[in-house]
Amino acid sequence: MTAALLSVLTALLCVLSATAQPEPQKDFNLQKFSGKWYLIGMGSNAQWFMNKKSWMKMGTAVYTPTAEGNLDVLVTSQKPTECWKMHQLFDKTETPGRFTFYSQVWGNKNDVRVVETNYDEFALVHTIKTKGDSVxxxxxxxxxxxxxxxxxxxxxxxxxxxxxxxxxxxxxxxKNVECTPNAA
Incomplete structure (x- = not known):
């Protein structure tokens, strides 16, 4: 009986840790985070990601702070015949390092958190996407x-x-051939 209870508690702990929402990095500095970043890795449990992961390649994101403290984001990636780009405005929240935006293209709400960064080498970003009842x-x-x-x-x-x-x-x-927003 004790082993069965321990197994159930362990499974519950795994589920809770998988669904716990990470906090943004303490003392997040928007100005230091700004600039150009290469997208090195991606992970997702979304169906769209699973359908498209076989052809995904490295791209870039340029984060530009606005006067209001929001983030203007330009993402680019070289596709076989064109330079694909997406532009989005991330709205600041009361928590530094946490932003939200609504994607008109995909019809989802996005809660973006800069979980960890040292500003001059890497950044780990965690996004929770909500569309209807799907998260x-x-x-x-x-x-x-x-x-x-x-x-x-x-x-x-x-x-x-x-x-x-x-x-x-x-x-x-x-790695991918880099395209620039001017060529997009």
């Missing part, structure tokens, strides 16, 4: 360069797994 998680690993230390990649993978993303849905993206 999914998207994790991203950014680097100021296209290469990151193995321990940072491992940190990203561990974070993703701890938040309910299966290992085969945690990707380190292949």
């Amino acid at each position: 999914s998680v998207l994790t991203k690993l950014y680097g100021r360069s296209q290469e990151l230390r193995p321990e940072l990649i491992q940190k990203f993978q561990q974070h993703s797994l701890a938040h309910g993303i299966a290992l085969d849905n945690v990707l380190i993206l292949p």
Whole structure:
């Protein structure tokens, strides 16, 4: 009886840790976070991600603070025949390092948290996406360069797994030809 109870409690603890929402980095500095980042890794438990993960490649994101403390975000990625770009405004919240936005394209609410960054090397970003009753998680690993230390990649993978993303849905993206917003 005790072993069965222990198994149930262990399973419950695993579920709770996978659904716990990470907090943004303490003392987050918006100005230091701004600038260009390479998207090194992505992970998600969303169906759209599972359908598209086979052709995903490295892209860039440029984060530009606004006067109001929001983040203007430009994401680009070179596709076979064009430079794809997406522009979004992340609205600040009362918590530094946490932003929200609504995607008109995908019809979902996004709660974005910069979980950890050292500003000049890497950033770990955790997004909770809500569309109707469906909630999914998207994790991203950014680097100021296209290469990151193995321990940072491992940190990203561990974070993703701890938040309910299966290992085969945690990707380190292949390098890609960089496109610039001017060419987009």
